[in-house]
Amino acid sequence: MKPTRVFDRPQRQHALGLLILIGWQAQALVRSTWPVFVAFYFQGDRDAQFFVWAIAAGCVLTFLGAVLHFARFTFHLEADQLHVRKGVLVRDKVNIPLDRVQAVHVEQNLLQRLFKVCGLKIDTAGSAGSELVIHALPWDDAHALRSRLLQSAQVTNAGVEDEPRPGDTDTPNLVAALDTATLLKVGLSQNHLSKIGFAIGGLLTFQGVAWEVVAEVWQQVPSMYRTVLLFLSPLLLVLSPVVIAAVSVLISVVTSVVKHWKLRVWVEADEDPSKRALHLSQGLLNRQSMQVPLHKVQWVMWENTWIRRQFGFDTLHVRQASAGGAESTSGGLKLTIPAVDGPPTRELEGLVFPTWPERRLVTMRPMAYAFWMRWLKRTLLWSPLALLATWNFGWVVGLTALGGCAAWTWFWARAWHRGMWATTDGRHVSVHRGWLFRKRVMVDWTKLQAVQFTQNRIQARRGVAHLTFHTASGVAVLPYLPTSTALQIRDLACAQVNGHRGAWM
Structure with missing residues (x-):
C-alpha cells in the first residue's frame, strides 16, 4: 500500500520527461526552421556540408534546450495553490489557485505506457490553451495530483482509488460506454469531404512526381498487360473517385476506433455537490483520461447530422470555463462524447442541470x-x-x-x-437550431457572463430583436424574438445572475 502523496516539496518530472521534451523541442524546431532546411537541401552537392552542419546544430540545440527545461522545471502544492517554477533564460513563477482549476487531463501514449508514466494538462481558463503541461509523472502520482487539484479525491490509507487503471472494466456510476459497433458507426458518420479534398489536393500537388513514377513502372509492364490496362483505363478513371472516397471513409473509421477505443464516461458521486465530477477515459494508442467537476460545467451542446440521426445518436460536448469562450478553438481541454443516445443523454442532462426544469417550460420561436x-x-x-x-x-x-x-x-x-426554437424554465435555456445539421445548446443562467440585446433600426420598427447569452465557455443565441419577449427574457436572466449566491465556476 502506498502512502498518500502530498506534493509539499518542489519536485521534477519523471526522468522519461527528458526524452519527451527532446521530441517536443525537435518538433518545435522543425516547425519553425523547415524552410531553411528545404533551402539547404536544394542547394546541391556543393553545399551538402552546410546542410549537415545545420542538422547537427539543430540536434545540439534541441538536446540542450530539453535538458535545461527539464532541470529548471519544478512544481509543488502549498496553501491551496500549485506553485510552478520554469524557464531557461527567463525564470517564471506561476501560482495557480486550486479553486480556479477547471479541468485536468491525463494522457498516456505508447512510450509513457511502457515506462508506466503519464502526462498531465491543467486548464484554469486563464489562457486559450492549457496553462501547465507536465510531460511525465508516475501513474499513481499523476492521479493523486489531479485529485488534489480538483479537490475531489477519495483518498484512503490504501492510496488513490478514484481512477481505474487501464484494463479495468468495472466502473462505478457508469453513464456511457461505446462498444466496437458504435465506434464503427461514429467513424461512418464523420465528415469525409475534408479527407477527400486532402487526398485530391495531394494528388494535384505531387502529380509531377506521380507521373514520373507511373512512367517508370509503365516501362516495366509487359506489352500484353499494357494493352489490357489501356482497354480498362476508362473504367479505372471512373472508379478512382470511388476508391478515394472508400479510402477516406476507411481512414475515418480507423481513426475513430483508435481514438475512442474503450470509451467510458462515469460520475464520481459524493454527498457534497461541489465534489461530484464527470470522468472520461478513451484511446487505444494514446490513452486519455479527463475529469471535470460538474459544478464547473458552463455550457453543453448536443449535435447531430442526418447520418447520425439514422444511427440514433448525438455527439455531446461538455465545456468548462475557457479563455476566449466560444472563440477559443485550440489548446483548451475539451470533453466530447462522440455518441450518446436517449437514456445517457437524459442522465447527463440531470447531472449537469439537476434542477431542470424548475417550472413549466415555455417555448419560444422566431417571428x-x-x-x-x-x-x-x-x-x-x-x-x-x-x-x-x-x-x-x-x-x-x-x-x-x-x-x-x-x-x-x-x-x-x-x-x-x-428548426429554430428554444425552451426555458426561468433558470435554464435550451436552444435548438438547424434542420440538416442540428444543434442543441443548454446553459444555466446563474453562470452567465453577459446578456446581449441586439436590435437595429429596421428590426426595431418590425418589433424583433436578438438575444445572446454569453458564458465562460460558449454562447447561446435566440434570434428574431418579439421585442417584448426579448426584454422580458433578458431581465429574467439578469435577475437570476444577480440573485444567485453560489459559485458560478
Whole structure:
C-alpha cells in the first residue's frame, strides 16, 4: 500500500520527461526552421556540408534546450495553490489557485505506457490553451495530483482509488460506454469531404512526381498487360473517385476506433455537490483520461447530422470555463462524447442541470420576419445564376431558373425557420437550431457572463430583436424574438445572475 502523496516539496518530472521534451523541442524546431532546411537541401552537392552542419546544430540545440527545461522545471502544492517554477533564460513563477482549476487531463501514449508514466494538462481558463503541461509523472502520482487539484479525491490509507487503471472494466456510476459497433458507426458518420479534398489536393500537388513514377513502372509492364490496362483505363478513371472516397471513409473509421477505443464516461458521486465530477477515459494508442467537476460545467451542446440521426445518436460536448469562450478553438481541454443516445443523454442532462426544469417550460420561436428575411437573402444570392441563364439561353430558361432558385430557397428558409426554437424554465435555456445539421445548446443562467440585446433600426420598427447569452465557455443565441419577449427574457436572466449566491465556476 502506498502512502498518500502530498506534493509539499518542489519536485521534477519523471526522468522519461527528458526524452519527451527532446521530441517536443525537435518538433518545435522543425516547425519553425523547415524552410531553411528545404533551402539547404536544394542547394546541391556543393553545399551538402552546410546542410549537415545545420542538422547537427539543430540536434545540439534541441538536446540542450530539453535538458535545461527539464532541470529548471519544478512544481509543488502549498496553501491551496500549485506553485510552478520554469524557464531557461527567463525564470517564471506561476501560482495557480486550486479553486480556479477547471479541468485536468491525463494522457498516456505508447512510450509513457511502457515506462508506466503519464502526462498531465491543467486548464484554469486563464489562457486559450492549457496553462501547465507536465510531460511525465508516475501513474499513481499523476492521479493523486489531479485529485488534489480538483479537490475531489477519495483518498484512503490504501492510496488513490478514484481512477481505474487501464484494463479495468468495472466502473462505478457508469453513464456511457461505446462498444466496437458504435465506434464503427461514429467513424461512418464523420465528415469525409475534408479527407477527400486532402487526398485530391495531394494528388494535384505531387502529380509531377506521380507521373514520373507511373512512367517508370509503365516501362516495366509487359506489352500484353499494357494493352489490357489501356482497354480498362476508362473504367479505372471512373472508379478512382470511388476508391478515394472508400479510402477516406476507411481512414475515418480507423481513426475513430483508435481514438475512442474503450470509451467510458462515469460520475464520481459524493454527498457534497461541489465534489461530484464527470470522468472520461478513451484511446487505444494514446490513452486519455479527463475529469471535470460538474459544478464547473458552463455550457453543453448536443449535435447531430442526418447520418447520425439514422444511427440514433448525438455527439455531446461538455465545456468548462475557457479563455476566449466560444472563440477559443485550440489548446483548451475539451470533453466530447462522440455518441450518446436517449437514456445517457437524459442522465447527463440531470447531472449537469439537476434542477431542470424548475417550472413549466415555455417555448419560444422566431417571428415569421426571420423566415422572410432568410428567403429574400438566399434568393438574391442565387439570382445571378438566373441572370446568367437568361443571357445565354433566353428569358424562358432564365425565368425557369429564377423560379427554381426561389422554390429551393423557400424550402431551405422554411426548414431553417422550423428548426429554430428554444425552451426555458426561468433558470435554464435550451436552444435548438438547424434542420440538416442540428444543434442543441443548454446553459444555466446563474453562470452567465453577459446578456446581449441586439436590435437595429429596421428590426426595431418590425418589433424583433436578438438575444445572446454569453458564458465562460460558449454562447447561446435566440434570434428574431418579439421585442417584448426579448426584454422580458433578458431581465429574467439578469435577475437570476444577480440573485444567485453560489459559485458560478
